[in-house]
Amino acid sequence: MKVMQEAPVEGKTVLMRTDYNVPLSEGQVTDASRIEMSLPTITYLIARDAKVVLLSHLGRPDGKVVEHLRLDPIASQLSELLDQPVKKFPDCIGEEVRHGVAALQSRQVAILENLRFHPEEGANDRSFAAQLAKLGEIFINDAFASLHRSHASLVGISEFLPSYAGLLMQKEIESLARLLKDPERPYIAIIGGKKARSKLSTLHELINKVDAILVGGGVAFTFLRAQGYAVGDSIIDETLLDDTRMLIKKAEEKGVSIFLPLDIAMAQAATAKAETAIYQVDDIPAGWIGLDIGPKTITAFAKEIKAARTIVWTGPMGMFEIPQFSVGTRGIADALAQTSAFSVVGGGETGEALTRLGVADIPSYISTGGGACLSLLRGRSLLALEVLRR
Incomplete structure (x- = not known):
């Protein structure tokens, strides 16, 4: 498995797939443990002057926009945990998103809108994966909880970008290896x-x-x-x-x-x-x-x-x-x-x-x-x- 410590992330735009499928109540995150466990990978990238673009899903919107499943509460929670602003984009593909990502500065963190608002995500659509890939230079998968899904942001995207396992992914695999070997x-x-x-x-x-x-x-x-x-x-x-x-x-x-x-x-x-x-x-x-x-x-x-x-x-x-x-x-x-x-x-x-x-x-x-x-x-x-x- 290729690990992110091998990746030349310095100064690069890094797409990082996370799993922020966390419980919400009245627009607030009620259990931030999954978000917290992604922080070591994010801070590793920030320390190396990367531009960090986070990708995640939330819930099961079935390929359409569902207002209460937008990732704004996740962005707010991340801002608090990282003690820095986290920019939230209104979509995960499209011209506005491309321009917004291109304008990011080193050490900035942004998060795209819920991937599952697009049916192409769950279908592992090649064109959708290519559109996501155009936003970055390196792909880091830290979404262990979604590893059993063959979705565009987990599988298809790796056809277009050099891909590596994040720190959480590595920790998960190592822990489970002790059960298997x-x-x-x-x-x-x-x-x-x-x-x-x-x-x-x-x-x-x-x-x-x-x-x-x-x-x-x-x-x-x-x-x-x-x-x-x-x-x-x-x-x-x-x-x-x-x-x-x-x-x-x-x-x-x-x-x-x-x-x-x-x-x-x-x-x-x-x-x-x-x-x-x-x-x-x-x-x-x-x-x-x-x-x-x-x-x-x-x-x-x-x-x-x-x-x-x-x-x-x-x-x-x-x-x-x-x-x-x-x-x-x-x-x-x-x-x-x-x-x-x-x-x-x-x-x-x-x-x-x-x-x-x-x-x-x-x-x-x-x-x-x-x-x-x-x-x-x-x-x-x-x-x-x-x-x-x-």
Whole structure:
């Protein structure tokens, strides 16, 4: 992989792809961690008199302008963090943008408008990529969280500009490499979140690498149902039950232990005011929804975490947005705090949960990417990474 330290960036106009797909509320950034993690690359470029032009997407505008998905709040947050003005352009291509970028001075930072306002971005359109490339002389990809996307600003642009990995990208790849190449054992995976389908495909690969798997979050109910348990009104994916049984059998054959919840924190509605109760998994009543792992499960999972030497965690243990259902996620974080094992949290929702709970400093590393992290753990070849190796 070509790294930015090899690039002749001094005095050049550098296009830097970031992933500033951050949560907003009333036009304000509510979690700036992704922005903060891009700062070392930006300040490296500023220190070398580069003109820094940032590219990012935000949300899913489906190829059209959506006013509340403009990047103005991102520009304001960057200005504050960098302690210097950040110029925001009204588009990412076009004559006005070209003239504006050409007028930038050394050490100035600017950000283009949301790339996904153009359908050509998601289509990896060659002409669109060429228009972006004309704005700069060197391309730096620091958008690890988008690495699994074959978009114009991630893949196509590299056809037209010398391309390098930014400092965050390098750090992400190096951290995940420790999970893929001779990890210290025992090596366990903690799997949670809502998306059973994506987690199952990851588990089919992880089963060849890990010694044990702890399953929580919404994913656990598909596993429990596949094992014959009633799960009330908890969300399951009926189409995945056979695949889940196959996975459990495959794990048994390989000697990989799969730990499912022993008890569940449940409610009759997914709201903060709903009546809640803890039920054992063999006693779940009809009409109740599972929203977090219970105390016995936290204790059992903590025991496995304590014995581990390498840990990967992707997906929260419950609906952490509601305080009474954040207990399981906090319990796992507290268990990580008690171990010296190397631990990586696969970003996205899990990283957001730990930040919200004030425990984001506990894991060895929190990846900015959920989907990208899972794709690499599955051993997938990612085009946006391959172009940095050419």
